[in-house]
Amino acid sequence: MVETLIEAEVDFDLPGKQTGYLRIPHSVHRSAYGWIPVPIVVIRNGEGPTLLCISGNHGDEYEGQIALTKLARDLSADQIRGRVIVLTMANYPAASHGLRTSPVDNGNLNRTFPGNMRGTPTDMIAHYIEEILMPMADYAVDLHSGGTSLFYPPTLLRGMGHSPEETQKLLSLQAAFDLPYAWVFTGGGGPNSTARTAMGAANRKGVVSVMAELGGGGTVTRDILHRTERGLRRILHSFAMLPDYQPDPAQGTRELNAKGSIFAYDEGLFEPFKDIGDAIEVDEIAGEIHHPETPWREPDPVISPYKGMILCKRTLGQVQRGDALFQVADDVQSF
Known part of the structure; x- marks a missing residue:
């Protein structure tokens, strides 16, 4: 025991x-x-x-x-x-x-x-x-x-x-x-x-x-x-x-392999352009991070390094560098 x-x-x-x-x-x-x-x-x-x-x-x-x-x-x-x-x-x-x-x-x-x-x-x-x-x-x-x-x-x-x-x-x-x-x-x-x-x-x-x-x-x-x-x-x-x-x-059930997460590289308020289930391409803009403390500043784009579908999405509007904003997955591949 x-x-x-x-x-x-x-x-x-x-x-x-x-x-x-x-x-x-x-x-x-x-x-x-x-x-x-x-x-x-x-x-x-x-x-x-x-x-x-x-x-x-x-x-x-x-x-x-x-x-x-x-x-x-x-x-x-x-x-x-x-x-x-x-x-x-x-x-x-x-x-x-x-x-x-x-x-x-x-x-x-x-x-x-x-x-x-x-x-x-x-x-x-x-x-x-x-x-x-x-x-x-x-x-x-x-x-x-x-x-x-x-x-x-x-x-x-x-x-x-x-x-x-x-x-x-x-x-x-x-x-x-x-x-x-x-x-x-x-x-x-x-x-x-x-x-x-x-x-x-x-x-x-x-x-x-x-x-x-x-x-x-x-x-x-x-x-x-x-x-x-x-x-x-x-x-x-x-x-x-x-x-x-x-x-x-x-x-x-649709089987998926995870590709990776899309992260924030700036602090601010996150505006998502994608919802769960949406398709996304490499280098596509998935959202923007806005800066109300400097409203004259342009928003920072959130760029996807992956192609696939959005499997999960951040629910909180405020983000910091390193926060996961989306997770991207794609249909199971043969190995």
Whole structure:
């Protein structure tokens, strides 16, 4: 058994539905023997796979948190076959404050894996997910959005697979989630992954894993939330974990490779000329950065170094040098 300082209020092997907290020890001035509560739900019934579902990895990403809250509340043990483990607010300090990173230690959970059992609270959470929860799982789904600063259409993210069996399982997850887009990674992954993300943790532990980008801009979009809820149940059904669910017909997924991001090289107010789904060419002007503090100054053009389609777009008008304004992707190429 891997050592951890985190105490779980649930028994992962017990049949039925359990709710409680992962207690992250946190000694501070106001609470010498205190702990940070990370909500957890475990639902188990009979034989079957284990699916680990995560949201709130970044705290300002909301569709996943709502969808998993509803799933955890609505699912009963007698409906499933196997085990579902749900973390609705994986980085609880960040999620409870609506922030990308933790206000306790400034930790970005999805840049912290494999973590450290004796580190900061974010370190400890990452370590627990990678060393305790991932080894229990057969599959993992990590739900994100563009957060406060970016907006994505509903997009699944996956690797290519490091064996024919893993590739087929990833394709099954993609087909089951049935989002309009799939961003397919062309490198990395596998048991030797050095990625500091939840997907990297899954790869290192041999767990078949996907992410999803689901809206953003600090808002909740009704259609994207519906697609997320539908996709989670379709995933459970596809692995015979929700046998009585009747999925509707698939709508189809467009597979993409990311080309790169278009960044701001000036400070000011950003006027986009492109929307998500629009085509863009190399050297095309994607927008302008205006300077109200010197209104006689000409705006600075934002030039695309890529050809493809706009996959995500900045939602905030104020920009600084280095901010990502767009992400460009194109249809999957043969390698």
